[in-house]
Amino acid sequence: MTAPDFAIRSQVNGYGGGALCAGPDAAFAVEASQQQIHRIDPETGITKAVTQDPDASFGGLVWDACHHRVLAVRECAGRQQLVAVRDHNEVLPLHDSEDFYSAPALSASGKQMAWVCWSLPDVPWVRSVLWVADVDEDGTLVHTRCWPTPAEGSVQQPVFDGEKLHVLSDHEGWWQPWRVSFEDGQANWTCLDTTAADHASAPWQLGERHYCELGQDGWARVRYMDGVGELWLKRPAGSSPGKIAPDFTDFRHLVVQNDQLYCIARSATRLDSILAVDVATAQVRILAGNETPFPDVPIIAPEAFQVPPSKGVSEEVGGFWYPPVEGWSESDPPPTILIAHGGPTSTAWPVFHPQVQFWCHHGFAVAEVNYRGSSGFGRHFRMALAGNWGQADVEDMERAADYLAAVGKADARRLFIQGRSSGGYTALMAMTHSQRFRAGASLFGVSDPARLRELTHRFESGYLDWLLGSPEQFPERWHERTPVRQSHRIRRPMIFFQGGQDRVVVPEQTRAMVGELERNGQAVELWWFEEEGHGFRQRHNQVSLLRNLLAFYQRNSQKCDDGG
Structure with a gap:
């Protein structure tokens, strides 16, 4: 889709992440040299800058379907803020009181938003907090509030299952999935998987996604067991969880669309792959990649x-x-x-x-x-x-x-x-x-x-x-x-x-x-x-x-x- 001289890469926090997202009729990407967000036409490959902010970098892009805009983390002059971007350099600040921001998540209705912040001197894998807000009809945030974990911990990757908020938190020793609900001004934390395993890696980059919700109590999650990534799938409506795609050893960027689970998978002996998993049958297809690195040379497995x-x-x-x-x-x-x-x-x-x-x-x-x-x-x-x-x-x-x-x-x-x-x-x-x-x-x-x-x-x-x-x-x-x-x-x-x-x-x-x-x-x-x-x-x-x-x-x- 893009020309050879159009490189996609974010430099937010020095490590970037979340440099690409897809809308219904276009993709949006951070161009590496200028760090501006561009709209990419999938039919022609023509790119057009939608931000013109030479002093800023953008990352953690998320498509907001309800308000037809891109949500992003903007970094400028040593400060960060959560922003919404439309065409013609219309950048609306959403939240800017904290030191650092991660990529936000939206509920199905678009009426709730969640994100993670952390403050100096911490890094996000030591201590971070969950923020939530209601989204007004014009796209502004109202009733913004911070919900710390019950004990000291690091939270990451908030997602919504409909209107229910889930997040990964390690306040009980492992990055495990939790459901967070709000009643009478209080946050209730319910652990969804007590497996003694991290369900994510350290959040060095924005936009990581190691799990997703499939509806009707179904889910897909990555578990790291003794340093090896495993992909686990629980199909909706009562089926038992099972490990799938055992030939691969790491999984990133999980997303579900039309009953298909997609992710980037890695193995010890093949090049990276894009997988599609049929949620109903758990059958795995390789859409791209998975080539033998050196066809005439043996690959040593660990x-x-x-x-x-x-x-x-x-x-x-x-x-x-x-x-x-x-x-x-x-x-x-x-x-x-x-x-x-x-x-x-x-x-x-x-x-x-x-x-x-x-x-x-x-x-x-x-x-x-x-x-x-x-x-x-x-x-x-x-x-x-x-x-x-x-x-x-x-x-x-x-x-x-x-x-x-x-x-x-x-x-x-x-x-x-x-x-x-x-x-x-x-x-x-x-x-x-x-x-x-x-x-x-x-x-x-x-x-x-x-x-x-x-x-x-x-x-x-x-x-x-x-x-x-x-x-x-x-x-x-x-x-x-x-x-x-x-x-x-x-x-x-x-x-x-x-x-x-x-x-x-x-x-x-x-x-x-x-x-x-x-x-x-x-x-x-x-x-x-x-x-x-x-x-x-x-x-x-x-x-x-x-x-x-x-x-x-x-x-x-x-x-x-x-x-x-």
Whole structure:
């Protein structure tokens, strides 16, 4: 529908989301370069800007059928508001008293609206609240009110089943579906599914949808069990719930239309797919995608692993292990790359990762670890990283390395650790903490949290204090957990990759870290990509990163005569 130079992407909160919605006769999308909402004609592909607000970004788009308009989150000059947009740059502010907004939801009649807000210094997976309002005939909001959860928690993804409001909340330990009703000025919260599982991932982006209502007590929901996404369907009118589409391991953006459930599904060995599920029969059809990534090359599927509790650590830690294509056995285990995911409140999902396949086809095993703080394992596990960043995550990466070596799936003498962004911080802290890893790789990783705290964007401006505690209250902790100040502890080779236009981990952080290692006489490499930002997008730079990182790992994985 769109021209090659029309990219769709929102930059609200830095992570975007909800950059596209569909009306009855047109689609609406946020164009990446200018961050304005465009109307897209599905017949001709002609696009027309419906907002002309050069200082603002839009995201979290939702179609309002009752008032024939687009609802959105508008971000401008460090402030956000909930707005309604019609053609010809008619932008009507709806609500603007809070720091942050998520995508809103409308009841079937269009007379009720619900959304989620959160306030600094919180991030939405720590603490957020549900808001509701009545919608007047002219589309304005009246009787606006805030309904906090019964206990401290994070809420997300409000939806209506007719006029009944549902929301996901973790105030009892898991992101579970709740029905919220209002009587005599009070909110009544009723849990709809007590399964001990998160029914969503951390809301880094706007517009996520992990469940939907089907009417007559029917529903579709995603459950994350031991890091694997499952799609569950309860057909209307009394049928029992059942798991469907078992060949897939993650599901996003659930929506129902004309008794068909649609979603984006992911698997470990195929490309992403669009699924259609017949609500009446539970039959699954693949509408698009699901291609074999490399037709002539075997795809390595992951194997889940669980690290049992250890002395002083009561939580189990899990992850996914990918063996090399060939050339290893338990008596001759492979060199292994342990990957710390970013966030750090993100998750390693067992879905297709081209870079993981790359390492497996070059003789390395790969282990993606869901350390404490990862999402998808309940509120307690996620909140365990509060004040413990650079300690709990590092301990868990080491525990995973020791476990894999003990069961013959990793060569203890040829362990590597790698991470991007906050995962790079975990890798750097692990390299300062012990000699367990043969070498480490930081891909635009955080090396100076205090510097990042000064420059980070508004969405995460209170996040580092949550991860490490206030620097005024815990100055020694900040010193001990700042890689650039602990660089003298690193005694093994390091490699760094950095974009010159990175606004998250500013380039000076990596230059300072490399400079300290060079002054200490340590083996260090720096690969600089001046035109890249936080994450490399240009294909030739992605290829260069892989080639140089592979050469680094190969040099450092050679077996020595002394067994080192």
